[in-house]
Amino acid sequence: MPADRTEIARQFIASLPHCEALGMVLTTIGAGEAEIYMPYSEKLIGDPESGVIHGGAVSALMDTCAGASVMSHPNAGLATATLDLRIDYMRAAKPGATITAHAICYHMTRAVGFVRVSATDGTSDVPVAAATGAFTVERGNS
Amino acid sequence: MSRAKPEPIQVVKERRDAALSALVARVPYISFMGFEFERRGDELTAVMPYRPDLIGNPALPALHGGALAAFLEVTALITLSWSMVWPKIEAGETVDVLPKFPKTIDLTVDYLRSGLPRDAYARAEITRAGRRYASVQVEAWQDNRARPTVHATGHFLMPVLMPDNRTSND
Structure with a gap:
């Protein structure tokens, strides 16, 4: 993927209000794949005793990354929206660690994009969470 | 047969509201997102007051799907x-x-309609509460209760009650 297209995608994600609020940064985009990270922040804590980040923030990161992978697919439409997302929380993220999501849009039909996404905290090969989802493909009036 | 004189309603309400506030107040992410909880008896309704930073699609505009998923998970x-x-x-x-919070095992979210730039409300129903696992259905709506915005089913690992009344998920 050319650097300018990655830059455009990075700026687009950064301009989405909720993504900005959570501090998401897109690092890679191309041919149905995307990678977005979210730095640790105390305001995102879900468990006050351990300092572990709330699952909801991780869901938002994975949903964004999944949508970005759909839009980067060679047969993408003009826009997309989440139809469904199933999230498995495998383990607690390490407090203080940046969470990185990696999404692959592994199949695209005229109307639906199918996505797998995982989120890691850099401490283990076992993801903190994984999700699969289906996304709408808006193709205008065609 | 006589029974104990009931407590004044205000005492009962204050005790219930104090416990609910304490439960909600200890999670930084809940205050960051601005979620609030209203109570009628034991029934809770979660409120996600609209804020511009909850938008995920500025073109429509629509709420971020992740914000709605988080709202449902917190409600559950x-x-x-x-x-x-x-x-x-x-x-x-x-x-x-x-008690310690339950741990989310998984959450399956159905996005039924796009989230309008308005307040959202949610209620959760505990389908089954076992000692270790619980299944919960949760639904959020906006202007019209009969037209839900998102629906989710989730499974949760319940904290284990220890002998001294503290809890653990381990």
Whole structure:
């Protein structure tokens, strides 16, 4: 993927209000794949005793990354929206660690994009969470 | 047969509201997102007051799907925790030590309609509350209760009650 297209995608994600609020940064985009990270922040804590980040923030990161992978697919439409997302929380993220999501849009039909996404905290090969989802493909009036 | 004179309604309400506030207030992410909880008896309704930074699609505009998923997950977790605290409150106990939160195992979210740039409301129903696992259905709506915005089913690992009344998920 050319650097300018990655830059455009990075700026687009950064301009989405909720993504900005959570501090998401897109690092890679191309041919149905995307990678977005979210730095640790105390305001995102879900468990006050351990300092572990709330699952909801991780869901938002994975949903964004999944949508970005759909839009980067060679047969993408003009826009997309989440139809469904199933999230498995495998383990607690390490407090203080940046969470990185990696999404692959592994199949695209005229109307639906199918996505797998995982989120890691850099401490283990076992993801903190994984999700699969289906996304709408808006193709205008065609 | 005589029964104990009931407590004044205000005392009962204050005890219930104090426990609910304490439960919600200890999670930084809930205050960051601005989620609020309203109570009628033991029934909770979560509120996500609209804020511009909840938008995920500025073109429509529509709420971020992730914000809605988070709203449903928080509603399910607070409702489950509330169901553990409620019997103690009703027994007249002050809830000094709140139970640990359940842990989300998985959450499946159906996006039924795009989230409007307005307040959203949610209620969770505990389908099954076992000692270790719980299944919860949770639904959010906006202007029209009969037209839900998102619906989710989730599974949760319940904290284990230890002998000294503290809890653990381990």
